[in-house]
Amino acid sequence: MKNTSVYKALFCCIAGCVFFMPIFAQERGKVEVIKDPRIDTLIAKRFSFKDNAAASAPFSSNGYRVQLYSGSDRKAAYSAQAKFQEKYPEIHTYITYIQPNFKVRAGNFRTRLGAEKMTQQLKGLFFGLFIIPEKIDPTKADQSND
Template identity: 45%
Template sequence: MGKKLIIGLLLSLFLAQYAEAQEKGRVIVIKDPQIDSLIAKRLALSRASTSGNSVTILGFRVQIFSGLAREDAYIVQTKFKSLYPNITSYVSYTQPNYRVRVGDFRTMLEAQKFMNSLQKQYSSLFIFAERINPR
């Protein structure tokens, strides 16, 4: 009979705690205060990415340089900027090459026309489809 009494007491104690935890209409939230600041920062970043220049779309760029030397890539970019100040240029690195790609063209035809105008200045030109920054 002693075992049944102990089991009964433990069971009633457990049920009493369970019933207290199921109190309706009350929620206690315990959190680090930095969580609110992180949420605010995330919302600000989200708003910034949907407005302004952060929006990207699929389009085309013309590659005017690909090589191993970083300095050469920046020299080509500087020369391009002096010849075409209204066209944006981008230097990227994918091991082992640096690449200079130019333009933010929405259609392949626009990229092709611009590439044709560059053929006198640059020896190897290619068109790549990638995410662009629309004007």
């Protein structure tokens, strides 16, 4: 009989803890956050940079460029760029390097017709000209040949 009374007492203790514990655990506490005030300043600057960058970031659109040079010689690529810039200083040029080749491309043409006109003008100066469909910056689009 002693065993059953021990079990009953143990059961009552466990049951009491299970049923009455949530009452004590439901108390609301107070959390105090201590932080450096410069964190708020940094967060505010981050949002202002993001807003300014979105407003001033140029968008891109589909267009065309004329490829003047493609090869592994770096000096020849820069020479082709300089040769083009000497004759057409108002038109933007772009050099890209995709291993193992340098590529020199010119223009931000909105239409293929503008790029074809430029290709016709450059036939005597450069060999192996190609018209490349590419993302361009429309704010720098070449108006004279479109």
